[in-house]
Amino acid sequence: MLPNLDMDDILRLKKPHPCGGTTWKVTRLGADIGLECMTCKHRVMLTRREVKNRLKKNLGKGADGQIFS
Ligand SMILES: [Zn+2]
Numbered sequence: 001m002l003p004n005l006d007m008d009d010i011l012r013l014k015k016p017h018p019c020g021g022t023t024w025k026v027t028r029l030g031a032d033i034g035l036e037c038m039t040c041k042h043r044v045m046l047t048r049r050e051v052k053n054r055l056k057k058n059l060g061k062g063a064d065g066q067i068f069s
Contacts, residue, residue, distance in 0.1 A: 003048070003051055003052050003055050003058065004058075005026050005029060005033060005051070005058070006026065006029075006061075007026055007027075007029060008025060008026060008027075008061055009025070009026045009058055009059070009060060009061060010023055010024070010025055010026075010038065010058075010059040010060065010061070011023065011024045011025075011026065011035065011051070011055055011056075011057070011058055011059065012024075012055075012056045012057045012058075012059055013054045013055060013056055014054055014055070014056045015054060017037050017039065017040065017042065019037060019039050019040040019042070020039060021037045021038055021039025021040060022056075023037075023038040023039070023059070024036060024037055024038060025038055027043065028045070031047075031048075032045045032046065032047055032048075033045070033046050033047070033048060033050075033051050035051075
């Protein structure tokens with residue numbers, strides 16, 4: 001079962017980014033998933049399978065208080 005993702009969802013991943021951040025924003029949905037680190041703004045592309053394996057929790061929208069609209 002692959003994760004059900006939406007644009008601008010905030011994801012918490014199991015393994016922290018080298019910057020120390022563990023929350024990522026979904027910036028692109030397609031065959032690959034684009035994620036932006038909420039802490040350092042670094043962007044990565046992961047396959048859906050990689051996201052599934054790394055995902056700890058989908059925090060949904062507005063977790064940082066600014067994205068909710
Ligand atoms: Zn980072």
